[in-house]
Amino acid sequence: MRIKIKRVLILLLLLIFFIYIIFRIYNKYFYVPKYGGNVGLNSQIIFQVEVPYTPIAINAAQVDIRYDMEHLSLEKIEENKTFFKYILEKKNENSIGFARVSGGLPNPGMQKNNLRLVTFYFKPKKIGEAWVDYSPTGLVLANDGKATEVYKLKGRKVWKIKN
Amino acid sequence: MFFINFVKALESEVTVQVGYAVTNFIGTTCPNCLVYFREGSVTYGTALANSVGNFTKSIEFLPDGNRSVVMFSVDSATRRGGNITQDFTLVDDSEITFANIYLLPTVDYGSTAYSFSTYHIYGSSVPGSTVSVEYVGTGKFVVATAGVDGIWNADILTDDMALGNYSFRIKSEKGLASSGWSAGYNFVLISTPVAPTPTPTPILTPGPTSTPGISMVPTGKSGFVRPVPTLTISNITIKSWTEAWEAYNFFAEQGIVVDLKYLSICDLNFDKKCDIRDFSILMYRLK
Numbered sequence: 001m002r003i004k005i006k007r008v009l010i011l012l013l014l015l016i017f018f019i020y021i022i023f024r025i026y027n028k029y030f031y032v033p034k035y036g037g038n039v040g041l042n043s044q045i046i047f048q049v050e051v052p053y054t055p056i057a058i059n060a061a062q063v064d065i066r067y068d069m070e071h072l073s074l075e076k077i078e079e080n081k082t083f084f085k086y087i088l089e090k091k092n093e094n095s096i097g098f099a100r101v102s103g104g105l106p107n108p109g110m111q112k113n114n115l116r117l118v119t120f121y122f123k124p125k126k127i128g129e130a131w132v133d134y135s136p137t138g139l140v141l142a143n144d145g146k147a148t149e150v151y152k153l154k155g156r157k158v159w160k161i162k163n
Numbered sequence: 164m165f166f167i168n169f170v171k172a173l174e175s176e177v178t179v180q181v182g183y184a185v186t187n188f189i190g191t192t193c194p195n196c197l198v199y200f201r202e203g204s205v206t207y208g209t210a211l212a213n214s215v216g217n218f219t220k221s222i223e224f225l226p227d228g229n230r231s232v233v234m235f236s237v238d239s240a241t242r243r244g245g246n247i248t249q250d251f252t253l254v255d256d257s258e259i260t261f262a263n264i265y266l267l268p269t270v271d272y273g274s275t276a277y278s279f280s281t282y283h284i285y286g287s288s289v290p291g292s293t294v295s296v297e298y299v300g301t302g303k304f305v306v307a308t309a310g311v312d313g314i315w316n317a318d319i320l321t322d323d324m325a326l327g328n329y330s331f332r333i334k335s336e337k338g339l340a341s342s343g344w345s346a347g348y349n350f351v352l353i354s355t356p357v358a359p360t361p362t363p364t365p366i367l368t369p370g371p372t373s374t375p376g377i378s379m380v381p382t383g384k385s386g387f388v389r390p391v392p393t394l395t396i397s398n399i400t401i402k403s404w405t406e407a408w409e410a411y412n413f414f415a416e417q418g419i420v421v422d423l424k425y426l427s428i429c430d431l432n433f434d435k436k437c438d439i440r441d442f443s444i445l446m447y448r449l450k
Contacts, residue, residue: 060443064241066197070208088442095206096199098241102439106446136240139439145447147432147440
């Protein structure tokens with residue numbers, strides 16, 4: 001009986017180890033939570049872009065988003081000035097629902113957990129379901145002289161706009 | 164019997180009591196692409212295609228009269244497709260449905276091609292569709308098949324092409340559906356540049372003077388000025404790099420042929436593009 005319990009414990013530990021490994025691999029990619037909740041028509045939607053974990057210092061990022069221009073209007077873009085010492089591009093194209101912030105900081109870059117890059121402030125335009133997508137053209141790059149892509153900003157966030 | 168007839172009459176009456184005009188668009192495009200509906204400078208709305216490229220869109224309250232709605236797709240990599248125009252006359256309190264709309268593929272291409280190399284053209288279209296690319300006046304015709312993710316690729320070799328201006332057009336077909344030919348996309352074939360020196364030292368030379376030769380006056384667009392951010396770190400002025408980077412990106416966005424002198428300065432990883440990756444490399448070198 002004791003041997004069986006030992007085996008079960010070993011198997012359990014192995015299982016936890018594999019789950020941890022899979023989690024670490026999966027965690028290389030940063031997915032946004034899917035549902036942002038209900039928001040009122042007169043409220044403000046705040047969409048924060050964060051990199052949760054950096055295995056290596058990063059020195060440049062390009063945050064590209066697409067948003068539902070039928071339901072949302074992008075009012076303000078606020079970049080983390082500690083990271084974005086230099087801004088290359090900061091643009092909002094409300095006519096096609098696209099926004100970009102790109103730039104970074106010199107060597108040695110920055111290594112920090114839960115590093116906030118950009119905050120986007122949206123104003124709901126009408127009742128319905130609104131979404132914000134990360135565009136695959138977004139990049140988070142390592143301070144390694146080769147511009148290695150460290151994270152993939154990926155996913156969609158959805159809000160229900162109510163009266 | 165009287166009651167049933169009465170209900171039927173009531174139902175038919177309800178269906179015609181729309182109260183305003185409704186225009187429905189049903190069609191196919193690249194998977195997960197965003198379809199835009201525009202007329203002139205007015206955007207009536209968008210529709211997000213599903214994972215196999217199907218989309219539907221109902222637009223209410225369009226103005227009565229002759230309408231000319233332009234549709235195009237933008238894929239998840241922000242590549243844009245060509246315009247498809249739907250002309251119709253809208254009458255008040257009516258509903259019109261346009262089904263089987265088949266949009267043009269999105270496309271990514273360079274406005275400059277290099278001799279004796281591969282010219283890359285790719286984009287997204289209906290999964291499984293046949294994408295034809297005709298290089299006008301060259302006799303080159305490439306047929307590609309879009310994958311399940313909609314991606315197609317129609318590269319050509321430029322070995323046998325003379326230097327000069329060219330254009331290509333695209334068509335997508337699946338079964339009986341066809342997008343028709345797109346308008347022409349222009350590009351210019353130039354000599355392959357000499358490889359730049361591995362260390363782009365000029366951009367890191369201290370001093371306030373920009374690298375000579377960088378004046379933003381392309382042919383036919385003289386007088387265009389845009390504010391350029393200055394990047395000065397520890398007495399090292401790299402204004403010329405950002406100028407080059409800005410110039411390259413601005414011209415590329417406008418579809419204007421980019422002068423190689425801009426490219427050779429800001430393309431630090433030699434991939435023939437000036438993008439955020441080059442900026443990352445520059446930041447790394449600024450120890």
